Amino acid sequence: MKSWRKRTGIPILATAVLLLVVAGVFHAPLLELRQRALPGTEALTDAPPVVVFTTVVLGGFRGVIADALWLRASYLQEEGRYLELVQLADWVTKLEPHTTDVWAFHAWNMAYNVSVMMPVAEDRWRWVQQGIRLLRDEGIRYNPTDPRIYHELGWIFQHKLGGDSDRLHAYYKKQWSDYVAERLGASGRPNYGIFSMEPGLRERIRDEMGLDVGRMQIVDAIYGPLDWRVPQSHAVYWAYRGLEVAGPEGFLSCSRMIYQSMAEMFLWGKMSWDSQGELIMEADKRLLPRVFRAYEETLSRYDDPALDEAYINFLAGATLVMAQQGDTRRSHRCFDRLHARYPTDRTAQGYDAFIAAHKEKK
């Protein structure tokens, strides 16, 4: 007489195989259905095994583990123990790879909160870079269709590196400028012809700076000539990428980032260092027409009165700054555009009266 195990073994095996086949048949339509219903959540095809394991095996428990790790990160940060933060950020983001806010928070935390706790400039710069790398090398990989992640990355370039809110912003600018110059040439202006001739250069730029040469060329053609050593150029690039994935409805934050960065580059985007190593920032006047374009493109795309305010402020400011710098031709161009688009009693009195009124006010 056959044992119970032998008698039941074959039917159980056959049932298992049958169920597997049925599951396989339903798999493809289910994936398609999910892609249609929830765009941007399709399964990762080239994710590392750790991510596949955590996202599939842990299921809903991922959130609990991510919370626990997040609590630990907060506790360590309060205690001033920053060493583990990169590791914890890596794990938390891998547990929730499709949640853009998680990536944005950890990158911002490292680039802004942790970096300023470092007494040495080199250490600070390392933490700012950790924030950039987290978004650029990993966050975008897992969320390529979310414009917010491009905006967050662009913000670190525009504000942390490009702005002056950090006491050591000049150091960051120098480090970034040297880093880019080493890869794109001392002028920060890439010779796009070389990329097709020199094998591996295109890949090097992609791997080390996250930039796609083809898109760089497009951004340069629309908003350039850009000096890629200037952090705001990268803000423009990442915002442009954000708009690309946002599609026809656009993404106001990215558009805003483009015109703000362009305006900043126009007003003080020409960087140089004197013999004592002090940073000198001057106006990059070549960019004026491109700044007009960036503002006007945004105005035509979105219906937001705040955008008109921003443009008025830029035109009035640029008129005065150019006049102060003795560039009356550009100053006049800005004023004429201001009067043509937004005529007021102040502008109706003419260019000289506008400048005089400002001097008087000052």
Next chain:
Amino acid sequence: MRNRILGIAGLMIRQAVRSRFVICLFVLMLSLLVGFALTIKGDGTAAGRLQMLLSYAMGAVGVVLGTATLWLACGSVSSEIENRRLHLVLVKPIRRMDLWIGKWLGIVSVAMLMLAVAGFFLAIAGQVALRRTVPDSADGRAVRHQVLMSRYLAESERVKGGAGKARWELDCPAIVSPAPAVATLRYRFVSPLRDLPPVRTHWEVLGPDGTCRFEADGLANMDGVNRLDIPVDSLQAGERISLTFRIRRGEEEALHYVTFHPNHPVELLIPTGGFGGNLVRALLIVFCRVALLAALGVTVGTVFTFPVAVFVSTSMIVATLFTQFFVFSTAPGRPSDHHHHHGAPETPAWIEKVGEDLANGMQFAVVPVLHYRVRGRLAEGVAIPWSEVYEAAGFLIFVYGGVLCALACETLRRREIALPV
């Protein structure tokens, strides 16, 4: 008696090997250690990566080994009662205590072997990290002087410092190692705002007679941890030294005072020895904790069947870990919310009294078990003294282990082993 205990221990080890427990644990631990070594990220520096590896690996070894040991220990007696193998042993002239000690000894021998493997791996990892850095680079120095090192953590005591000066006193350890040539002073300020400009500082190290042995000017960040290297030749073993601090005022400075962080005292890390010794001491303390878990498992296994023993001992560990929160929230002297209200108290006094007594009792019983933490110190290159190892062995193995052994012997004596199960 010794032969009987060693015989039972030998049988226990053989059982662990035969059941593939040893090989499974070995593979699991090695894959964990290798996995950490390959995947771990630090703060972007070699020293940071090594610190992370040491900290995580020690933590993982403690958890995995502790869990596995508890599992093995729970089954050591309970499964023998269940399959009636113990009947054959107990009819021989073997005391209950011999049985308990023999089982415990066999289990902790396996744990000791695993810890030795982990220690060997971590020592190798330290050497690999050291060889990968350029010796004279900042990273190389950090690996050598901040991680692969044993440094005595001298906590300072604030004393009156005079006008415009802050002063601390601290004791140097009995041994001061001449290499590396520097001790590290760590201090933090309380900063009302982020990213304020650094302050110009002046530090002095004074001997017991008040003579200045070392002084240094520098810049200190208002945020984060500041460090200052102090030559070790300005410190002598066993003496009490003073540290004084004042702000150097410049014309452009706006800040004329700083507040030292109340929760992070000024500390001096004085080199006392190498990494190897510190690693051995850290592993010995981990061993003491694992030995306590083994004792707990064997004892609970004498009372319950295997699954129940695992459940009960795990619950006890979880309760122990949560005791900290309970003790903290009900600790005497900690103001509870209702003390702020006027009128009649919300909780009757007797409940509060019982709660406080319970908290005190739990604190007395449990807190020493949780007291010995080593992984953070090992990773930061902070010395783990031998006195702490002896203390841990005394408390965790002899006091707690002894109590558990007595409980188990009494249970075995009273329990009717031959009852049908």
